[in-house]
Amino acid sequence: MSAVAAPAKKNYLTALREALDEEMGRNPDMVCEGEDIGILGGAFGVTEGLQAKYGKERVIDMPISEACIVGNAVGMALNGKTVMAEMQFIDFISCGFDQIVNMLATYYYRTAGEVNMPVVVRGPAGAYGGGALYHSQMNEAWFCNSPGLQVVCPSTPYDAKGLLKSAIRSGNPTIFFEIKELYRKREIEEVLPNEDYLVPLGKAAIRREGTDITLVSYGQNVYHCLAAAQELQGMGISAEVIDIRSLVPLDEQAIYESISKTSRVVVVNEAPMTCGFAGEIVARISQNAFKYLDAPPVRITRLDTPVPWVKPLELYVLPSLEKIVSAAVATVKY
Amino acid sequence: MSPNSGTATAVKAEAPPETDQSRRPQDALTKEDCLEILKQLYLARYFDVRLIKEKKRGHLRGTLYSSHNQEAILVGSLYGLQPNDWVSPIHRDMPAFFLKDAKFKWDDRERMGLSIEEVCAQVWGKSGSPGRARDNWSHIGSRAKHIIHSTSMLAGTIPTATGVAYADRLNRGDAVVVTLNGEGSTAQGIFHEAINFASIHKLPVITVIENNQWAYGTPNELEYALEDFARRADGYGIPGLIADGQDVFDVYDKMMWAVDYSRAGKGPVIIECKTFRAYGHGDHDDDRAAKYRPKPEVDEGRKRDPIAVCKQALIEKGFLTPQEANQWMAEGKNAAEVSNDDFPPEVVQYLDRGIEFAVASPVPEPEEAARWVFKENG
Ligand SMILES: Cc1ncc(C[n+]2csc(CCOP(=O)(O)OP(=O)(O)O)c2C)c(N)n1
Numbered sequence: 001m002s003a004v005a006a007p008a009k010k011n012y013l014t015a016l017r018e019a020l021d022e023e024m025g026r027n028p029d030m031v032c033e034g035e036d037i038g039i040l041g042g043a044f045g046v047t048e049g050l051q052a053k054y055g056k057e058r059v060i061d062m063p064i065s066e067a068c069i070v071g072n073a074v075g076m077a078l079n080g081k082t083v084m085a086e087m088q089f090i091d092f093i094s095c096g097f098d099q100i101v102n103m104l105a106t107y108y109y110r111t112a113g114e115v116n117m118p119v120v121v122r123g124p125a126g127a128y129g130g131g132a133l134y135h136s137q138m139n140e141a142w143f144c145n146s147p148g149l150q151v152v153c154p155s156t157p158y159d160a161k162g163l164l165k166s167a168i169r170s171g172n173p174t175i176f177f178e179i180k181e182l183y184r185k186r187e188i189e190e191v192l193p194n195e196d197y198l199v200p201l202g203k204a205a206i207r208r209e210g211t212d213i214t215l216v217s218y219g220q221n222v223y224h225c226l227a228a229a230q231e232l233q234g235m236g237i238s239a240e241v242i243d244i245r246s247l248v249p250l251d252e253q254a255i256y257e258s259i260s261k262t263s264r265v266v267v268v269n270e271a272p273m274t275c276g277f278a279g280e281i282v283a284r285i286s287q288n289a290f291k292y293l294d295a296p297p298v299r300i301t302r303l304d305t306p307v308p309w310v311k312p313l314e315l316y317v318l319p320s321l322e323k324i325v326s327a328a329v330a331t332v333k334y
Numbered sequence: 335m336s337p338n339s340g341t342a343t344a345v346k347a348e349a350p351p352e353t354d355q356s357r358r359p360q361d362a363l364t365k366e367d368c369l370e371i372l373k374q375l376y377l378a379r380y381f382d383v384r385l386i387k388e389k390k391r392g393h394l395r396g397t398l399y400s401s402h403n404q405e406a407i408l409v410g411s412l413y414g415l416q417p418n419d420w421v422s423p424i425h426r427d428m429p430a431f432f433l434k435d436a437k438f439k440w441d442d443r444e445r446m447g448l449s450i451e452e453v454c455a456q457v458w459g460k461s462g463s464p465g466r467a468r469d470n471w472s473h474i475g476s477r478a479k480h481i482i483h484s485t486s487m488l489a490g491t492i493p494t495a496t497g498v499a500y501a502d503r504l505n506r507g508d509a510v511v512v513t514l515n516g517e518g519s520t521a522q523g524i525f526h527e528a529i530n531f532a533s534i535h536k537l538p539v540i541t542v543i544e545n546n547q548w549a550y551g552t553p554n555e556l557e558y559a560l561e562d563f564a565r566r567a568d569g570y571g572i573p574g575l576i577a578d579g580q581d582v583f584d585v586y587d588k589m590m591w592a593v594d595y596s597r598a599g600k601g602p603v604i605i606e607c608k609t610f611r612a613y614g615h616g617d618h619d620d621d622r623a624a625k626y627r628p629k630p631e632v633d634e635g636r637k638r639d640p641i642a643v644c645k646q647a648l649i650e651k652g653f654l655t656p657q658e659a660n661q662w663m664a665e666g667k668n669a670a671e672v673s674n675d676d677f678p679p680e681v682v683q684y685l686d687r688g689i690e691f692a693v694a695s696p697v698p699e700p701e702e703a704a705r706w707v708f709k710e711n712g
């Protein structure tokens with residue numbers, strides 16, 4: 001007889017599925033909608049089993065119309081429902097853009113607080129997987145630039161579940177960026193609590209403590225930063241790694257506190273540089289934490305290009321371990 | 335109706351010729367045409383099964399959206415077009431890129447279609463691809479060859495087609511623009527927006543709907559509420575034809591009617607081709623599709639292999655003896671079951687040449703990734 005089996009580790013995708021399942025279970029007014037989310041269980045399987053459990057009325061296989069998926073969610077929210085709206089790939093969220101930025105984002109504001117929108121628009125995002133121009137995007141900046149939307153991007157299974165639950169319960173519209181390259185990544189699987197838990201929006205996580213330089217990122221770039229920190233350690237540089245987890249609201253304080261210690265910062269983000277969120281972080285640091293800085297804050301981002309398909313080209317435009325390490329070294333030497 | 339409604343009265347679309355069996359365009363096809371059509375079906379099928387095999391051997395990256403069982407739509411839609419006409423294929427239409435203007439001149443580099451070498455170089459992710467492999471698989475095209483560049487966003491290129499048609503009118507051209515689409519893509523607002531525009535201006539845009547009864551894991555009844563999708567055309571006051579998507583000659587007939595209609599300046603046409611998706615949505619979906627699609631439905635949907643249907647028609651036309659028809663037997667076989675011996679040797683050799691070129695073609699230099707964001711001088 002073996003001893004009590006160790007609790008199973010779970011991947012990022014399972015964590016998301018559990019969050020949806022549990023929220024659907026505790027809230028009879030919650031509905032899920034999206035392309036192929038019911039019969040198929042989602043292109044990646046995030047919603048697998050939900051339709052069997054909660055029925056076709058609450059887990060809706062939608063026609064291929066992102067605008068209608070979002071707009072219909074707005075109507076359901078107006079009439080008292082909480083909605084999870086899946087984008088099959090976050091790249092196609094642009095087909096529902098108007099419904100998001102003009103309808104969903106502004107509802108609460110223009111009704112002077114009468115109608116809030118408990119709607120989470122979520123979907124797989126991110127590059128590094130050979131997905132090419134239309135299956136690799138990180139277009140979070142569009143939404144950060146649309147007041148009224150929360151924007152979230154978890155990097156771990158624990159956060160994926162806890163942040164998704166927080167977003168669903170927040171009563172605010174949220175664009176939830178899931179990193180598809182992390183969905184089934186073995187190395188990041190972890191044991192999740194049995195009991196209900198939330199990860200608060202607007203609270204950053206320190207993934208590694210350090211004293212010489214701060215690396216700020218989110219999504220899969222967190223792992224590039226952690227790998228860079230490891231390499232920097234071998235060079236005698238102690239890097240602190242911050243995972244902001246939610247972009248709107250943003251935990252600025254955590255970043256400033258870290259910089260007050262390290263005096264140096266590199267912000268890493270796989271979205272293009274111009275008007276990307278890395279620029280926003282750097283701008284805030286420059287304005288609010290200038291006194292701590294011993295070197296100019298640096299951005300490592302995607303080049304201002306789309307994401308090309310073939311591997312050498314894709315990697316050429318994206319942030320990498322090497323690019324982060326050399327930027328960190330240069331910043332420390334500044 | 336108000337007596338003053340005048341020109342605002344909706345134009346009733348010309349009745350399509352579905353019942354007129356006496357003047358079928360296919361009856362004007364020569365024996366050589368018909369045998370070429372059969373050979374093109376073999377070519378489309380072989381391209382598909384060969385890529386499935388190459389992918390299984392680990393030679394290819396990306397998703398393969400099989401056109402198996404839907405080849406008659408591609409061949410029948412393209413065969414009667416003029417070289418100058420435009421085509422807009424999507425993910426399931428890879429063979430369309432090299433079938434365009436291929437009639438009797440597969441090897442002619444000047445023809446108005448992509449060469450097999452270019453298409454293979456694209457699939458292999460090499461610089462010999464017309465898009466230098468910047469985007470994947472079907473996401474290629476060619477202005478020079480009048481092929482609208484395909485992208486991912488479903489129905490997203492239908493307004494491109496209207497724009498091409500409008501510009502052609504400004505240029506005093508006489509091209510028609512044929513767009514190929516899955517039925518699922520028609521739920522996009524842009525489908526409506528584009529066809530509405532085309533119908534207002536009577537643009538020669540022919541929208542072919544490959545109705546394979548599934549959009550990924552979603553069946554027809556959750557995509558639209560019509561018995562026949564073609565009836566969607568009624569709302570625009572344009573003709574909506576229905577073709578048997580397994581029968582290359584029926585597709586050809588409907589397309590030729592549409593081409594005459596559109597080229598004559600009468601406006602856009604929708605052609606619904608009824609067919610069935612042979613495998614999973616993409617090769618990543620084969621296992622799951624086996625669960626969400628009941629086997630009897632799949633067997634029924636694949637019962638009439640377009641190659642077999644074409645052969646039968648050729649026998650009836652007196653262009654093929656039953657013996658000749660049995661020479662190559664690709665029909666009814668999955669990629670796993672079929673071998674090179676089931677195809678005419680010239681078809682196999684044609685693809686061999688394409689693949690040879692693709693394998694030898696270099697991967698683009700990484701620095702290329704930064705180019706062509708904005709117009710370059712020179
Ligand atoms: C705007 C948009 N939303 C979602 C997708 C993801 N997607 C790719 S193919 C597909 C199904 C397409 O079905 P259909 O149009 O019937 O074509 P078929 O694959 O059956 O040939 C979906 C949902 C997409 N490519 N574009």
Ligand SMILES: [Mg+2]
Nearest residue numbers: 516517548549
């Ligand atoms: Mg379909």
